[in-house]
Amino acid sequence: MIGIAIVGYGYWGPNLARNFARLPGVQIAAIADPDPVRQAAAARDHPAARVGADVENTIVGAEIDAVVVATPPSHHRTIALAALSANKHVLIEKPFTTSVAAAHEVVAAADAAGCALMVDHTFVYAPAVEVLVSSIQGGDIGDVIYVESTRTNLARFDAAIGVLRDLAIHDFAILDRIFAAVPRIASVRARRPVGDEPEDFAFVALDYAGVPVHLHVDCLSPVKIRRMIVGGARGVVVYDDIEAIEKIRIFQRGRGATLSDLRTGYRDGPVLSPPIPPIEPLARVAVHFVACIRTGATPLTDGRSALRILATTEAAEDAMSPHLNRAMLGR
Amino acid sequence: MIGIAIVGYGYWGPNLARNFARLPGVQIAAIADPDPVRQAAAARDHPAARVGADVENTIVGAEIDAVVVATPPSHHRTIALAALSANKHVLIEKPFTTSVAAAHEVVAAADAAGCALMVDHTFVYAPAVEVLVSSIQGGDIGDVIYVESTRTNLARFDAAIGVLRDLAIHDFAILDRIFAAVPRIASVRARRPVGDEPEDFAFVALDYAGVPVHLHVDCLSPVKIRRMIVGGARGVVVYDDIEAIEKIRIFQRGRGATLSDLRTGYRDGPVLSPPIPPIEPLARVAVHFVACIRTGATPLTDGRSALRILATTEAAEDAMSPHLNRAMLGR
């Protein structure tokens, strides 16, 4: 039996707890939150769990194998370090930490403890993203030549953070699954709509080991687009998350097609849209974390990956920041 | 009666001649081409026209009001200058000239002669492009904030020129209709597939007076995309040339929508797809050139516009060229 402690029972904590509680051989052993109302909810939802305000106590119990950190980001570092020093495996809600330095510290602690460290970049566990990454890594399109992504929202949901942290971070996470690297930031061209508000639009030009990437993020658009195009030497994958069924389409050049065929307009290859299993991303997060605990495997979104995503986000913000007072700026 | 001389009767010349011949009050008075086979075709298609090999003679005739230059580009400058010095109006098949310097010369000659000078950027006369430009200029989406365009072909049709001259030039021409300016080239990230071949893929980052533009052109793609997204302060226009009917869609923010509405997810505006008149672009080219001759109006794609398009193309190539030996390069 794997005992889980949930730290933080606000918005995301209950979702994580519910998904872990469903798994065989897993038990929500303890829940910590400073708010009495949330404690009551935790007690109601998970009657067998020890519930209280004391994080430290919650973490160190012998029945606890893993700690799930779902507090505000400013607490992530402290709680994660405490859990790792008690030799507990750790799952942290995204964003990993509030700084790259803190992220390095937590990664080092996990290495020292020999514990699993995973960051809940839920989006990466969407089945369509898994199919996208598998297709690329399975060689369907050959070497990757470029990536182009457009991600626009109908409305801004969180005015406190800019579109880079709100939307582009999802692209950074997907790209990290593909390239497992920190890109060079070629340019960030962004817009701040009014006064002190953070940026609500950006064109981000990245370079992953020679592969050019263009991101377009916009959080105040009247049209919703969620489309990533990955071009390769042998084909193109289009990931359109708005599509109901054909979220992933793989366009292949015909195997027998010669360059001459291509030049005369003959496209020999089929278009394939693989099935997307109807599984909740968060359910996959819980299953994967437990599997990593049991087998010792490295999580897909381990601390190193989360650190790279965080470093990319910070670098993109830095590339933009000197210009933040002008209406529309390029580096 | 407006008398037209056609110079060059290879691939595009006959198309231009046919479209002019249909117009009331217009007559194909002369056709010049050095090739006897083409002369025979010209005589058959336009029995009333004087047909021969001598360009100079063809141009200067008193019955000639305008000269249509449809020769290989290397001859454009010489023929245009000769026609303008004889006070004839001039329509030149794209590309305008082979260098920016030559283009300046021809523009100056047209100014001196007081004659109409138009370049046949046929694509600009596509009805959908006209509707796109009208929508933007009519204020449907407010101030333009960004432009993003993806233009991929199923196959390369002309291996002799790169994708910038083959495909991106269409975007440069449309953007010139919108901005009437030469952009700053922020970066050109391109690929040369093999050996000495010209580039077959490029991400082009432009800046039109502070408006960031991203172009994606690819001439050897297994998927055909022709999509331009123009984001504005009040809405977004999407131009998808693959769509059978709704080539232009205008997404507007609701007029009454407050920022608070937007933040809580309420999108008030409708999506409008204006009708696209089913008119051939080349027919519009002919009608427009004749109208400019008659009224003295400046052509939409006049010499200055064509010069800007050419300057943009050259600058984009220069931004790319130092790196042409590496597989995939950014400036």
Add this chain to the structure above:
Amino acid sequence: MIGIAIVGYGYWGPNLARNFARLPGVQIAAIADPDPVRQAAAARDHPAARVGADVENTIVGAEIDAVVVATPPSHHRTIALAALSANKHVLIEKPFTTSVAAAHEVVAAADAAGCALMVDHTFVYAPAVEVLVSSIQGGDIGDVIYVESTRTNLARFDAAIGVLRDLAIHDFAILDRIFAAVPRIASVRARRPVGDEPEDFAFVALDYAGVPVHLHVDCLSPVKIRRMIVGGARGVVVYDDIEAIEKIRIFQRGRGATLSDLRTGYRDGPVLSPPIPPIEPLARVAVHFVACIRTGATPLTDGRSALRILATTEAAEDAMSPHLNRAMLGR
């Protein structure tokens, strides 16, 4: 203050209760369910409500103005009649009753009591359906000439009832909003996949006062389609529920277009996609029922409408039933 009694707290009852509880001036006064576990859930969710097993007592209380019936269908008639005889307004979860005869009885009782009687055909309250119906009734497409609907599911969720009761009933409800009539059943061509199972596919041909209607329902399809095309004298409305944004598109013939224009290929009209307010259908059900109680207005889906929908469903089943033993049959 309007006092609501909820009868039945299984799957749909809690959803209805939650939506009513949110409305100002409305209170969940009582909840009845025979199951102790459900009673506990009801008490937890609505601490101020009287909770028990006794339906009769629950209904007649003086603090009860309206009764929401969310029991299995076999109880609908009895509970509705009891509530109406106590002069309570009644909202019944669909399907209205298990027979047309019972439906007539309940409608008559509501008339006699002078109380509001509404059936929760939730689907009709989807904002896109409201926009569809408004567009038609507002004259956007002129007189209706035909309706064609395709509704296929990726999987069957309820094997106990056939595709007519499972899926076609949604079309019957939408069509009743448009035509407010019982159609003539022209033919029902259906399929029973195996043994005693109910039909999983049907083509249904209806006639609403001379307007031909074709329905295609399929509950075991590998492709999900939710598309209704309403053709009119002046335009066509396409309702595609799979579309993320443009669920409703109105194709109009150009106002100035003559028949001659149409014949020569010129389509003058725009395509308009009106905004779809992001409101939950069930929230609209609750708001509408309360508004009808307060104003005395007739509900959009009143007893008469529900009776027509039920009568249509039964007639469609009868048109099919004599053939149920053959693999694929037409009447």
Add this chain to the structure above:
Amino acid sequence: MIGIAIVGYGYWGPNLARNFARLPGVQIAAIADPDPVRQAAAARDHPAARVGADVENTIVGAEIDAVVVATPPSHHRTIALAALSANKHVLIEKPFTTSVAAAHEVVAAADAAGCALMVDHTFVYAPAVEVLVSSIQGGDIGDVIYVESTRTNLARFDAAIGVLRDLAIHDFAILDRIFAAVPRIASVRARRPVGDEPEDFAFVALDYAGVPVHLHVDCLSPVKIRRMIVGGARGVVVYDDIEAIEKIRIFQRGRGATLSDLRTGYRDGPVLSPPIPPIEPLARVAVHFVACIRTGATPLTDGRSALRILATTEAAEDAMSPHLNRAMLGR
């Protein structure tokens, strides 16, 4: 060398002649048309051909192996019978003949002569149709359960004939490729817009050996739809001719999927869009006719097939005709 005689050089004759002239081992030996202007065009386009007005002479020449009949339909029977009695192979432009009786006569004559008889139902030779039929006949979707087709035009091109002969005939031809049978006409519900004009809209319900088929044809619609859905026991094929690339999409149920999987919402199968070779249908018509002459194979659209298509068209018109004076009618 196969010698071809073209009879009729109006609209379609030149297209057929051009496609045959391109084939190796084929020669346009003679062209007949009563109109001197068309004779001149024929002589210019095919200088080696004997050109004249005399049909009988044209047909019987020893250098003629096959006769292509591209005259108005009222002449088809006479010319075809003359050609067959001279032992020439015959290709007839659609529609085959003006009556089912005449069609029987021509089929019998071809049988007696042992000559190839093919009708140019060009549409059937569209590569997408070929891919559709191959997919069905190759078992991709298992046994066919239903066919649903919507075919609407933006404008009517030929007011002289109704929508059944103008549009539905294409569906009849495709369906004949699939079923090779004359269907039972279940009902035809059509509209005549004004006065004496032929029908411009119809819902046609057919039954091909127990498989229900629904056709929707409309020739005065503001939206263009060309979509056929073929449902089968193991999958669904969607043919959307408006799509630029993915004209054919095959949705398969997962091979390993149990009924239980299907019921719980799990769709295991991929969506495949096979490549559509970019070949002109008319070029395929010419190639196929010549191949049938050389090999003795039966044409895909032989006389028997064309006869069935004609019989279906007539039966559909008969099913509609008694009602033609009413605005909207069902049988």
